[in-house]
Amino acid sequence: MLRSCAALLRTPGAPRGRPGAPRRSFSSEKVVQKDCALPNPSWSKDLRLLFDQFMKKCEDGSWKRLPSYKQFFSKTFQGFQTLYLDPSLVKGEEHAQLFTRSFEDGLGFEYVMFYNDAEKRVLCFLQVGPHLQGAPGFVHGGAIATMMDSTTGTCACRAGGIAMTANLNINFKRPIPLCSVVVIDSQLDKVEGRKLFVSCNVRSVDEKTLHSEASALFIKLDPDKSLRKKR
Ligand SMILES: CCCCCCCCCC(=O)SCCNC(=O)CCNC(=O)[C@H](O)C(C)(C)COP(=O)(O)OP(=O)(O)OC[C@H]1O[C@@H](n2cnc3c(N)ncnc32)[C@H](O)[C@@H]1OP(=O)(O)O
Numbered sequence: 001m002l003r004s005c006a007a008l009l010r011t012p013g014a015p016r017g018r019p020g021a022p023r024r025s026f027s028s029e030k031v032v033q034k035d036c037a038l039p040n041p042s043w044s045k046d047l048r049l050l051f052d053q054f055m056k057k058c059e060d061g062s063w064k065r066l067p068s069y070k071q072f073f074s075k076t077f078q079g080f081q082t083l084y085l086d087p088s089l090v091k092g093e094e095h096a097q098l099f100t101r102s103f104e105d106g107l108g109f110e111y112v113m114f115y116n117d118a119e120k121r122v123l124c125f126l127q128v129g130p131h132l133q134g135a136p137g138f139v140h141g142g143a144i145a146t147m148m149d150s151t152t153g154t155c156a157c158r159a160g161g162i163a164m165t166a167n168l169n170i171n172f173k174r175p176i177p178l179c180s181v182v183v184i185d186s187q188l189d190k191v192e193g194r195k196l197f198v199s200c201n202v203r204s205v206d207e208k209t210l211h212s213e214a215s216a217l218f219i220k221l222d223p224d225k226s227l228r229k230k231r
Pocket residue numbers: 076149150151153154157158164165166167193194195217219220221222225227
């Protein structure tokens with residue numbers, strides 16, 4: 001059953017931690033990883049339609065749906081930790097969650113990404129929830145930037161390997177109405193050594209409105225340099 005934006009706002013949230021309340025111990029809990037890039041009841045008809053349309057395009061192998069989890073347990077992230085992070089400096093890892101997946105269903109970012117390897121392109125279908133408000137009735141610019149960074153970052157990492165954002169330059173052209181669905185289209189434009197240049201735009205589902213455009217520079221990480229140590 002689909003829930004409207006207003007219905008989502010009426011839904012009581014999960015219990016929130018009080019200051020001073022005992023923290024949950026994660027060590028004894030079995031963590032069940034839910035793939036967040038699959039439909040849930042908060043998804044609107046528009047998001048479902050785009051999802052179904054692209055799942056069909058996955059059948060011939062040209063597009064691939066990218067699963068997405070609150071926590072990183074993938075080989076990629078293990079590689080990231082082993083090669084680039086000084087383990088003695090990592091703090092709060094047991095509580096860490098991917099920012100874009102840290103909201104209750106429907107209240108924040110609901111999205112699915114699809115990757116086309118031949119085109120070095122990632123499409124993100126995004127439904128922006130009511131807790132992402134900036135100007136009244138519209139999405140916060142930081143929330144838009146977050147999803148442009150995530151989409152271009154996914155494109156860079158899929159196409160070029162583990163990389164981090166060095167520069168993200170955004171033009172906000174038209175505001176995005178809260179609770180709407182938009183399409184973020186990103187593409188690897190150029191590779192120069194460790195530099196990956198990726199561009200993207202955010203459009204309405206009917207493609208009539210160009211909401212934002214960005215160009216991003218990602219730098220492939222160098223295994224000989226630790227990210228956490230001063231150099
Ligand atoms: C599959 C998983 C998908 C996950 C998607 C999530 C996406 C989210 C991505 C992020 O949000 S990452 C978080 C935000 N980014 C950061 O915190 C990165 C902070 N910056 C750094 O750690 C370092 O600056 C960085 C790793 C990006 C680069 O440091 P390095 O020491 O490896 O590179 P170096 O400084 O040697 O520069 C390499 C080249 O890039 C150039 N460069 C670096 N930063 C630049 C910059 N900002 N603008 C222009 N050029 C830049 C630099 O001039 C040089 O050019 P040349 O080779 O031609 O000399």
